[in-house]
Amino acid sequence: MGGLTPGHFALSLWLLLCLLLLYSISIVLYRLFFHPLAKFPGPKLAASTKWFEFYYDVVKRPGGQFFQELNRMHDSPIVRPNPDEIHIRDPAFFEILYAPNPTIRHKYPPASEMAGVPLGTQGTVDHHVHKHRRMANSRMFSKRAVASAQGLIHEHIKELVRIFESHCGTDKPIDLHTILLAYTTDVIYDYMFDIETDYQRNSIAAEGWKRSIDAIAQATPFSKQVPWLNARLLMLPHWLTQFLLARIQPDLAGLLGVHKHVGEIVAAYVKQRDLEQKSGVNGDKNENVRPKSIFHSIDQSSLPPHEKAPLRMEQEAITVLAAGSETSARVLAHTIYHLLENPDILAKVQKEVFDVLGESGQLPDVKVLETLPWLTASVRESLRLRAAITSRLPLVLEKDIPYGGWIIPARTPISMCIPDILHNDDIFPEAMKFKPERWFNATERQNRMFVPFGKGTRMCIGLDFAYIEMYMSLASLLSRFDFELYDTNWERDVRFSRDCFIGEASPASAGIRVKVLAKPEI
Numbered sequence: 001m002g003g004l005t006p007g008h009f010a011l012s013l014w015l016l017l018c019l020l021l022l023y024s025i026s027i028v029l030y031r032l033f034f035h036p037l038a039k040f041p042g043p044k045l046a047a048s049t050k051w052f053e054f055y056y057d058v059v060k061r062p063g064g065q066f067f068q069e070l071n072r073m074h075d076s077p078i079v080r081p082n083p084d085e086i087h088i089r090d091p092a093f094f095e096i097l098y099a100p101n102p103t104i105r106h107k108y109p110p111a112s113e114m115a116g117v118p119l120g121t122q123g124t125v126d127h128h129v130h131k132h133r134r135m136a137n138s139r140m141f142s143k144r145a146v147a148s149a150q151g152l153i154h155e156h157i158k159e160l161v162r163i164f165e166s167h168c169g170t171d172k173p174i175d176l177h178t179i180l181l182a183y184t185t186d187v188i189y190d191y192m193f194d195i196e197t198d199y200q201r202n203s204i205a206a207e208g209w210k211r212s213i214d215a216i217a218q219a220t221p222f223s224k225q226v227p228w229l230n231a232r233l234l235m236l237p238h239w240l241t242q243f244l245l246a247r248i249q250p251d252l253a254g255l256l257g258v259h260k261h262v263g264e265i266v267a268a269y270v271k272q273r274d275l276e277q278k279s280g281v282n283g284d285k286n287e288n289v290r291p292k293s294i295f296h297s298i299d300q301s302s303l304p305p306h307e308k309a310p311l312r313m314e315q316e317a318i319t320v321l322a323a324g325s326e327t328s329a330r331v332l333a334h335t336i337y338h339l340l341e342n343p344d345i346l347a348k349v350q351k352e353v354f355d356v357l358g359e360s361g362q363l364p365d366v367k368v369l370e371t372l373p374w375l376t377a378s379v380r381e382s383l384r385l386r387a388a389i390t391s392r393l394p395l396v397l398e399k400d401i402p403y404g405g406w407i408i409p410a411r412t413p414i415s416m417c418i419p420d421i422l423h424n425d426d427i428f429p430e431a432m433k434f435k436p437e438r439w440f441n442a443t444e445r446q447n448r449m450f451v452p453f454g455k456g457t458r459m460c461i462g463l464d465f466a467y468i469e470m471y472m473s474l475a476s477l478l479s480r481f482d483f484e485l486y487d488t489n490w491e492r493d494v495r496f497s498r499d500c501f502i503g504e505a506s507p508a509s510a511g512i513r514v515k516v517l518a519k520p521e522i
């Protein structure tokens, strides 16, 4: 009677490997021949294993390349890009999949867990829970609430203008993305959390935040494959995750710092709220008044108490911060790039805004800016061409749904991509060209298919906020300055070549950079 001999050990290992192999073969056979999606079109390798997507997104440089492979797969508008999912490329189906309430649409858990904040609206899987969470936020996002933010946004624009002034006439280029991200981030903290931050004035903090948000985007091709990882990491003690990430990916460690900061903001809010409640002060619940922050909005809503827990508020706040800062900043940077590449159109926009703002540079109500044809058309065209969210956006239906002679079984994640609509030449002729004038005579179909903010129950709740931030900052900057592109080109710095949920340019890019010149010749 001896212990485990090396011979026994080798035999056990061998048996284990055989079992593993047998298991893998059975899974592949099931997926190819017996799975409810077995007969759907698409490459057999992609249908067999998610490692196929992993290879293109993570292993094949520069990462986030699966979308190119998906393009190649689409012989027909419907394909099975991985064992579980159906992807459709057909504008007519967009409004069916991303339908408004009362149609029930759940999110696909692996896709919603990706950002590590499943308690925020964007990460919420269940349709009904999502609807209530979204409603609790809605008082911060109503048209009236957002319009009332103009004064607050204006204060941050003054700082933005000051920074551009300090570069004016110097040879020092500005990286538009970094500075505009600092602007949109300061605005979100102020409006959504009632907290003053200083990213615009503190260039080191601004660059650190930009690196962190880039790092999270660039990690998404990986997080997509191991969606549970982010949420688990965030559950570990802060010092431990900080220690681990600082060694693996320091920029992601910076993002943890932001999580910690937002956690502290929520804790301070809860402490103050409890104090006020004890002393009988009742927060202003007047439906007509904008809540002081998203935390007040959640607290004053009819959500049950567990939905108002600090961790839920923290994840909602992170969702709004990440969703609201990066997207608008990128679209703004791209709008300036396209205008600089099209001097005739830039001159028209500059004249329009100068006529309204005058020498004083005083901003009118945003309603006036919205009537300016070239500014409006340029923002719209930039939103279309930039198509900020590039990822597949899978939703899960409770019932079977027919498409093109197929019946897609209930509970199958079905996805579509926004750029497939916005860059479709049949809808938008010469779709990859910046042509704001197309919006002057837009057809009903073009207006309907203008979907940079998505559609349906899960569409962007912050679009009005994004428009105000963009109109006000563009009008202020373009009426005051002329710019010159600095070492920036479409292929390397602008075109999206990696799908990282948000579309990323080449890793070789140093961003869209400009030199600030003196006042424009109007």
Ligand code: HEM
Residues within 6 Å of the ligand: 121, 122, 123, 134, 188, 319, 320, 323, 324, 325, 327, 328, 331, 388, 389, 393, 418, 452, 453, 454, 457, 458, 459, 460, 461, 462, 463, 465, 466
């Ligand atoms: C140009 C700017 C923007 C673009 C192109 C954009 C685009 C989108 C898209 C396509 C979605 C749907 C994503 C999905 O289905 O997972 C989304 C969701 C969302 N966006 Fe935006 N967004 C922008 C600006 C903003 C701003 C400024 C805010 C906040 C102030 C914001 C907050 C959100 C939130 C909270 C969600 C989740 C909504 C929900 O699930 O109910 N976004 N956005």
